[in-house]
Amino acid sequence: MSSQGFELPLRLLLAFRMLIDELHTELARQGHPDIRPMHGFVMQAIGPAGTTAVELGRTLGVSKQAAGKTIDTLERIGYVERSTDPHDTRRRVARLTPYGEDALDRSARIFDALRARWAGELGEERLQALESDLRRMTPDNLWRLDIPGWFGTL
Amino acid sequence: MSSQGFELPLRLLLAFRMLIDELHTELARQGHPDIRPMHGFVMQAIGPAGTTAVELGRTLGVSKQAAGKTIDTLERIGYVERSTDPHDTRRRVARLTPYGEDALDRSARIFDALRARWAGELGEERLQALESDLRRMTPDNLWRLDIPGWFGTL
DNA sequence: CTATATAGTGAACCAGGTTGTCTATCATGT
DNA sequence: ACATGATAGACAACCTGGTTCACTATATAG
Structure with a gap:
């Protein structure tokens, strides 16, 4: 326990967990009780234009099968809907439903x-310094998070 | 994407993921290729006195069955060993093996x-400010993390 | 000595990941 | 025009780490 370095991670x-917990407590109160932390990431990755399982898998860094299962779940709880692409009948494009958009907006x-x-507690300057320091120590491409795959094998 | 608040979490x-990935890359190089991020938390929670499945479950915020399974895994890969408590033959106390202690030390x-x-990159002062700010925004009791349970339902 | 609480185990299940295999469809080169 | 290769999706079997329910064995209190 005398290790200095243990505390940082x-x-x-x-801090991450707190923010996410507070987000989901509030989302539950605002009509989204079934959404899970991962779903937010996935819906961000789906984007306004919609996406397919293969594309989503590439974006998130998981297999197309895993991406397909996740889309299945989101479809089941009403956050996305699928339609077939008339230009390529193999593709099934998943798009956010209005309910899904609402969750992202909120x-x-x-x-x-x-x-x-946080800004109120720490001051805007200290918070900006914190964000800037984190930005400096982490990769630029926020979108290559590989979040789902990473958590799975944690 | 115009939301300011998205970036912080x-x-x-x-940042957490990077530190953990680097830790485990290095641990693998130092003779611990099979250890998973979660195992470190669990071994910390086991502590020097050892623990039982029920106690561990309470500490980690998961069911005793889940804690038992995790101990099984750690036992299988050689990080803990179990012995029966002579004062209460129901209890099977799990303790770190020397190999487990080695993993924690490393x-x-x-x-x-x-x-x-990080200190070299940001400067010791900025890093201390960052740690202090995070400390201020997070709960005191570092050990009620509920890590495993929390990740599971992410 | 009986009744209740506790420790551990096993089984069935779920979510979300993996790989491998298969079909249907598209795209391309001869 | 057609054979070939690439791609999208689905299905199955499996892994990990969680859950609940049900059960046995042991300890403890009245």
């Missing part, structure tokens, strides 16, 4: 509010 | 080295 994880607003709370 | 997660040293790299 734990605090990073704890997530963005809730995250903004949480950030504002 | 992502950067926190990405983890501590590797985390220290990673923190030193």
